[in-house]
Amino acid sequence: xxxxxxxxxxxxxxxxxxxxxxxxxxxxxxxxxxxxxxxxxxxxxxxxxxxxxxxxxxxxxxxxxxxxxxxxxxxxxxxxxxxxxxxxxxxxxxxxxxxxxxxxxxxxxxxxxxxxxxxxxxxxxxxxxxxxxxxxxxxxxxxxxxxxxxxxxxxxxxxxxxxxxxxxxxxxxxxxxxxxxxxxxxxxxxxxxxxxxxxxxxxxxxxxxxxxxxxxxxxxxxxxxxxxxxxxxxxxxxxxxxxxxxxxxxxxxxxxxxxxxxxxxxxxxxxxxxxxxxxxxxxxxxxxxxxxxxxxxxxxxxxxxxxxxxxxxxxxxxxxxxxxxxxxxxxxxxxxxxxxxxxxxxxxxxxxxxxxxxxxxxxxxxxxxxxxxxxxxxxxxxxxxxxxxxxxxxxxxxxxxxxxxxx
Amino acid sequence: xxxxxxxxxxxxxxxxxxxxxxxxxxxxxxxxxxxxxxxxxxxxxxxxxxxxxxxxxxxxxxxxxxxxxxxxxxxxxxxxxxxxxxxxxxxxxxxxxxxxxxxxxxxxxxxxxxxxxxxxxxxxxxxxxxxxxxxxxxxxxxxxxxxxxxxxxxxxxxxxxxxxxxxxxxxxxxxxxxxxxxxxxxxxxxxxxxxxxxxxxxxxxxxxxxxxxxxxxxxxxxxxxxxxxxxxxxxxxxxxxxxxxxxxxxxxxxxxxxxxxxxxxxxxxxxxxxxxxxxxxxxxxxxxxxxxxxxxxxxxxxxxxxxxxxxxxxxxxxxxxxxxxxxxxxxxxxxxxxxxxxxxxxxxxxxxxxxxxxxxxxxxxxxxxxxxxxxxxxxxxxxxxxxxxxxxxxxxxxxxxxxxxxx
Numbered sequence: 001x002x003x004x005x006x007x008x009x010x011x012x013x014x015x016x017x018x019x020x021x022x023x024x025x026x027x028x029x030x031x032x033x034x035x036x037x038x039x040x041x042x043x044x045x046x047x048x049x050x051x052x053x054x055x056x057x058x059x060x061x062x063x064x065x066x067x068x069x070x071x072x073x074x075x076x077x078x079x080x081x082x083x084x085x086x087x088x089x090x091x092x093x094x095x096x097x098x099x100x101x102x103x104x105x106x107x108x109x110x111x112x113x114x115x116x117x118x119x120x121x122x123x124x125x126x127x128x129x130x131x132x133x134x135x136x137x138x139x140x141x142x143x144x145x146x147x148x149x150x151x152x153x154x155x156x157x158x159x160x161x162x163x164x165x166x167x168x169x170x171x172x173x174x175x176x177x178x179x180x181x182x183x184x185x186x187x188x189x190x191x192x193x194x195x196x197x198x199x200x201x202x203x204x205x206x207x208x209x210x211x212x213x214x215x216x217x218x219x220x221x222x223x224x225x226x227x228x229x230x231x232x233x234x235x236x237x238x239x240x241x242x243x244x245x246x247x248x249x250x251x252x253x254x255x256x257x258x259x260x261x262x263x264x265x266x267x268x269x270x271x272x273x274x275x276x277x278x279x280x281x282x283x284x285x286x287x288x289x290x291x292x293x294x295x296x297x298x299x300x301x302x303x304x305x306x307x308x309x310x311x312x313x314x315x316x317x318x319x320x321x322x323x324x325x326x327x328x329x330x331x332x333x334x335x336x337x338x339x340x341x342x343x344x345x346x347x348x349x350x351x352x353x354x355x356x357x358x359x360x361x362x363x364x365x366x367x368x369x370x371x372x373x374x375x376x377x378x379x380x381x382x383x384x385x386x387x388x389x390x391x392x393x394x395x396x397x398x399x400x401x402x403x404x405x406x407x
Numbered sequence: 408x409x410x411x412x413x414x415x416x417x418x419x420x421x422x423x424x425x426x427x428x429x430x431x432x433x434x435x436x437x438x439x440x441x442x443x444x445x446x447x448x449x450x451x452x453x454x455x456x457x458x459x460x461x462x463x464x465x466x467x468x469x470x471x472x473x474x475x476x477x478x479x480x481x482x483x484x485x486x487x488x489x490x491x492x493x494x495x496x497x498x499x500x501x502x503x504x505x506x507x508x509x510x511x512x513x514x515x516x517x518x519x520x521x522x523x524x525x526x527x528x529x530x531x532x533x534x535x536x537x538x539x540x541x542x543x544x545x546x547x548x549x550x551x552x553x554x555x556x557x558x559x560x561x562x563x564x565x566x567x568x569x570x571x572x573x574x575x576x577x578x579x580x581x582x583x584x585x586x587x588x589x590x591x592x593x594x595x596x597x598x599x600x601x602x603x604x605x606x607x608x609x610x611x612x613x614x615x616x617x618x619x620x621x622x623x624x625x626x627x628x629x630x631x632x633x634x635x636x637x638x639x640x641x642x643x644x645x646x647x648x649x650x651x652x653x654x655x656x657x658x659x660x661x662x663x664x665x666x667x668x669x670x671x672x673x674x675x676x677x678x679x680x681x682x683x684x685x686x687x688x689x690x691x692x693x694x695x696x697x698x699x700x701x702x703x704x705x706x707x708x709x710x711x712x713x714x715x716x717x718x719x720x721x722x723x724x725x726x727x728x729x730x731x732x733x734x735x736x737x738x739x740x741x742x743x744x745x746x747x748x749x750x751x752x753x754x755x756x757x758x759x760x761x762x763x764x765x766x767x768x769x770x771x772x773x774x775x776x777x778x779x780x781x782x783x784x785x786x787x788x789x790x791x792x793x794x795x796x797x798x799x800x801x802x803x804x805x806x807x808x809x810x811x812x813x814x
Contacts, residue, residue: 084676132680227759227786229666245652248642259637265644271787273668275670276672353634379634380630
């Protein structure tokens, strides 16, 4: 069994977490922001130091290749280096750095490989600045280059404008379209409390829940807060409060691991003495069953249609993102389990409540995900934390699984 | 009876509304923003053209004085030129321009006056960038210069910093503290639908409602929207939705003209896939009775104390502003009514649901307010509108009332 270089992995995690570090102790690296571009440059340099052949494809997926001369199917692994606002230092970064470390260890140990291997940092996994998973969707042909370029970020700039501003040197062809991976592995922190609560070292993902994001615009009337009687108001925020409570109640009723969140809400004009004229909010529904997500969406539509008129507001609804649930590949999960046992680590099979590039890569490749514990289940927060030992265990499971597949 | 110069009044209203004009057809001039400072410079020039002696006091109240040699009590009138975000063109501006126009007409008609007269544009009437009514509070001694300077605006700058940036030439003494007005009149659009609905031309204000603004901070936990089960969440926005509905229900129950509004609400981190960790919101309660405002505040405190714990959030509450209700002076209201009759205009007595500098000036001077109709009751909105005839009627009521008092 191979053992990766522990201190080197932990050092690179420390170094990368300094790029975009926030005063809260977290990290903010929105896709193609100055800090995220700096993080990509760090990854490119690290791949070069590891002796990998580096490709930066037209949407700024960063790909480091080992044993590129082999004509067999590509064995890929990776994650992303973009983050949410004031997110944690492990989400995404850990999977990318462990992938590079695994390939670097193979090279240093002169492991004989039958396949080419790639460590990937996918572009814009988080759905903050742009809709989620742009990089893996492009790599798998789910979205064209033209459509990626036209995506408009929350700051108003298009993806193409952000790419130009980044000054990254992009290749004109899609490396992953030319070298379609036969396998994709992703190592990630759990981002939930299950492994910690059960005292398990490794999570083997069987299923990733689907996510649907629905953007709702509520159009009322921005009238004077002092002179407009209560019964004559068209208060967009009052209606928003009904949607917030409805989504919460609905998600509790649907059960079966259903979650529903309103994480984004913006009031216009947002002045203390003006009744809110406009509210824009985004609902995020998740479930392992596509049917339950459909049911949640239609119940929401129904509620809005039934009550908006009575509350004298106009509503516009559009689907912002829709990632169907994805089952991981059984044979890959069994292999991960076998190697985890060989390494003497404890494990459990589980589902992922968070979306990952793995759910996109599953469409073209045999895919598996490996989880390590998140302390207190914290993620998307500066309080995200995983013990050093757990980080090393996960990286060793990844490296040995890759090695076995690439034999 | 005196008649002001109609077209001159309407022209100055047009000119002033171009400063800070928005794409929506409204006006944005937050206190001491570049546009509000430009509006003040416009007012200063207009006062000079009208032959008034101009004073800009230490907090940037702009005061134009006629007949300053008279040693009798100052007769003052005015309003403000700052606005809410995307507000209307009449709110405040109309009262200031009609005041200048009245004094200009007196001068041109060589009316014999027994009192000095002042037209005033008070600083920061709207409570948007800084707490409301800073200028009139300073003029009446309710707040010291030191405390005004230390006020911090929503953009982070202090009032003193904003004054320095404005480059306005400020006097070192308070003109209105040295020349305390014996009377204060304010002409304003109604900002509500009552006059229009009843087909009355003039509103004579008997009472201005009190306003209390309460800022609530809700502190939950910014966890991952996909991996945190519904029953383990500390969702600050879900709790905010309960406050929004509570304030609405409470205001309806209290009745007696009670209104309660949440016009400002801010979510942190405000990302679609993160449970809201923090929400900051401002509640605005208004009533003509101080007791009912106290009751609303204590019911809110009770609700928050009773439920925050159960919902696993922490709450911080602070009072942001508190303007007690103010009765206008009977003798002034009677005089306004008499002059309105003399001019052959229809009127009704009424209360003001909006706060005005008149409620502050009432503490030191006999005070009256004159309202003109607002179309569809719209205000604090680009849709604010008053017919030209109504604007002229109001200005004539103001001018003739001033003339009678200043005889």
